[in-house]
Amino acid sequence: MTASMLPALPVLLPLLGAAATVVAGRSAWAQRAIGITVLSAVAAVAVVLLVMADRGGPVVAEIGGWPAPVGIVLIADRLSALLLLISTVVTLAVLVYAIDQRIVDYGRRTASTTFHPIFLVLSAGVSLAYLTGDLFSLFVAFEIMLAASYVLITRRTDATRIRSGMTYVIISLASSLLFLTTVALVYAATGTVNLADLATRVAELPTGLQTVLAMLVVVTFGIKAAIVPLHFWLPDSYPNAPAPVTALFAGLLTKVGIYALLRTRTLIFPEGHPSTLLLVLAAVTMIVGVLGALAQNDLNRLLSFLLVSHIGFMIFGLAVSDAQGVAGTALYVVHHITVQATLFLVSGLITRRTGTVSIDAMGGLAKRAPLLAVLFAIPALTLAGVPPTSGFVAKLALLQAGADNGPGTAVVAGVVVLASLLTLYAVVRVWVRVFWGEPKEPLPDPDPHDDLVVGTARTSMPMYAASAALVVVSLAIAVAAGPLSGITSRAGDDLVDRTPYRTAVLGNGGAP
Amino acid sequence: MTTLSLAMAAVVAVLYSVGFYLLLQRSLMRVLLGVVVLGHGANLLLQLAGGPPGRPPILDGSTDTAGMADPLPQALALTAVVITFAMTTYLLALGYRSWVLVGHDEVQDDLEDRRIARRRTVKASMGEELVDRGDEAGVDPGSAAASDDPVAQAPAGDRT
Numbered sequence: 001m002t003a004s005m006l007p008a009l010p011v012l013l014p015l016l017g018a019a020a021t022v023v024a025g026r027s028a029w030a031q032r033a034i035g036i037t038v039l040s041a042v043a044a045v046a047v048v049l050l051v052m053a054d055r056g057g058p059v060v061a062e063i064g065g066w067p068a069p070v071g072i073v074l075i076a077d078r079l080s081a082l083l084l085l086i087s088t089v090v091t092l093a094v095l096v097y098a099i100d101q102r103i104v105d106y107g108r109r110t111a112s113t114t115f116h117p118i119f120l121v122l123s124a125g126v127s128l129a130y131l132t133g134d135l136f137s138l139f140v141a142f143e144i145m146l147a148a149s150y151v152l153i154t155r156r157t158d159a160t161r162i163r164s165g166m167t168y169v170i171i172s173l174a175s176s177l178l179f180l181t182t183v184a185l186v187y188a189a190t191g192t193v194n195l196a197d198l199a200t201r202v203a204e205l206p207t208g209l210q211t212v213l214a215m216l217v218v219v220t221f222g223i224k225a226a227i228v229p230l231h232f233w234l235p236d237s238y239p240n241a242p243a244p245v246t247a248l249f250a251g252l253l254t255k256v257g258i259y260a261l262l263r264t265r266t267l268i269f270p271e272g273h274p275s276t277l278l279l280v281l282a283a284v285t286m287i288v289g290v291l292g293a294l295a296q297n298d299l300n301r302l303l304s305f306l307l308v309s310h311i312g313f314m315i316f317g318l319a320v321s322d323a324q325g326v327a328g329t330a331l332y333v334v335h336h337i338t339v340q341a342t343l344f345l346v347s348g349l350i351t352r353r354t355g356t357v358s359i360d361a362m363g364g365l366a367k368r369a370p371l372l373a374v375l376f377a378i379p380a381l382t383l384a385g386v387p388p389t390s391g392f393v394a395k396l397a398l399l400q401a402g403a404d405n406g407p408g409t410a411v412v413a414g415v416v417v418l419a420s421l422l423t424l425y426a427v428v429r430v431w432v433r434v435f436w437g438e439p440k441e442p443l444p445d446p447d448p449h450d451d452l453v454v455g456t457a458r459t460s461m462p463m464y465a466a467s468a469a470l471v472v473v474s475l476a477i478a479v480a481a482g483p484l485s486g487i488t489s490r491a492g493d494d495l496v497d498r499t500p501y502r503t504a505v506l507g508n509g510g511a512p
Numbered sequence: 513m514t515t516l517s518l519a520m521a522a523v524v525a526v527l528y529s530v531g532f533y534l535l536l537q538r539s540l541m542r543v544l545l546g547v548v549v550l551g552h553g554a555n556l557l558l559q560l561a562g563g564p565p566g567r568p569p570i571l572d573g574s575t576d577t578a579g580m581a582d583p584l585p586q587a588l589a590l591t592a593v594v595i596t597f598a599m600t601t602y603l604l605a606l607g608y609r610s611w612v613l614v615g616h617d618e619v620q621d622d623l624e625d626r627r628i629a630r631r632r633t634v635k636a637s638m639g640e641e642l643v644d645r646g647d648e649a650g651v652d653p654g655s656a657a658a659s660d661d662p663v664a665q666a667p668a669g670d671r672t
Contacts, residue, residue, distance in 0.1 A: 154606060162613055163620045166610060175590035176595075183588070184561045186583070188516075193584075301624060333568075
């Protein structure tokens, strides 16, 4: 194997691992060991890819030896390597949490036949979505990822929860078919599906056709990323999955949509000036999401609405669409993947201590579980963007980009500040009602053998450790803000410039 | 750039509109049919992206490819057909599961959403319709009826 096949490993390893966990279905420990080993290996590969991409430009693997634009390429540039790294780290932490939750609930020796294979398949799909240099492979990556997520969200479901699972599956299928339509129309118009090749071919099309294709892309990925008029499915479906699954979905799936939007908007449909449509969508998403969160009483639904709101922040950077804005979005995605997954994991722990998801039924938890209080406070303040945290760093990058690009973006930058303040209000309100006040009796678990029915359950050290590890990662993002924003701003320059990506894929033939 | 024949464009348009119409239905069986029809529409469109129907397949060894069918959309459509087929099967299994669990295959409203919307209309007959949320929230029905009472709820929210 040569170094040039390195980008294939993050896809190949989890798929092989998934097959191995099916074979090792009888042994719980073998499954767990395979999952953790594979994801650690992928994280290591991601580090190598990031270093290689940052030092020497994008790393390209031609699958089957066919050169682009004919063959399928996998390409790791700074952006995809960085997101691959952070996603894999989060996935690994979630896997540790999930394994331990299973041990606490069912004992050490039992294993679930489907969980581990599906979890690794989902990871492979996410990696492929980040690395692929081909529009149709991106569709396949989304399908791998979503098919795995359908199984995870409807696995061992009951009468009240199957409804939300169905909504999720139907909406995702509809958006996938729209994506397929987009691929067909793009191919009909240009005769290629290679992203680097499309960069030049689409520019030659009539303006009207370009707009139609660009809008289709926004709608398709807008559904997947839950941008506000297309977000209704998210707060309905995510909270009904078990905590680790929700954490994984909230951390990764919407962000893969954002990544796809980022990649296609910068590479194929660059506007060169701030996009009014996206600016409006960003502002509406931020405000509607956070106001929705304020109305909620269910902790997980509240967090889901905050997730929708913060999708707006990422769209804002993308809407500004210069190198600075795109770099801000990249930094925000890195920060948000970590912090949102952490919050859902901690919410899982809170639920297990209080036996309810209803914030009204919680209270005075700080005395009973001080560690949990700290674990919730740090990511909550990070999400709101209180100064020393990674949220502040990411928001600062976005605000700078917004302030430097004329009055339109400056206004939306004001909305960013407003939405941040409302986020702070929302999380502080949760904090006060859950951790302070009169201690309330935990509600007993009506059915201890059903991990979907909410109720008190035991927690264990590794579950705390996995959540704490993610908190440390988000703090590390703040500490390493200098080098990290260096990487993201170089990534932003590359994305807007487009030449490094095109030359890496097509060779010199990619020059316009 | 490839252009479509009018007949084919009409077929694709009909498939899409029927597919999306069925997707908007309540019954999961109709939604499933919608996904099938919409999938056919998308795959047909993908096929047509390679050129008009009736062209000969590409031949090995032939250098003159003019007038031959573009093989790439066919390969893409083949992949997409497999994916839509698999998803249809999954949705069918899910519909069956829903039928076993719930007794029907209708996709229902989001209860929590309805409940929050109802907080606004406090005056409307409060007690009865909210009691049914008890088992869904995972608490016993008695206390759910008390804590979900919109009148008791709203001041609690304002106080904190």
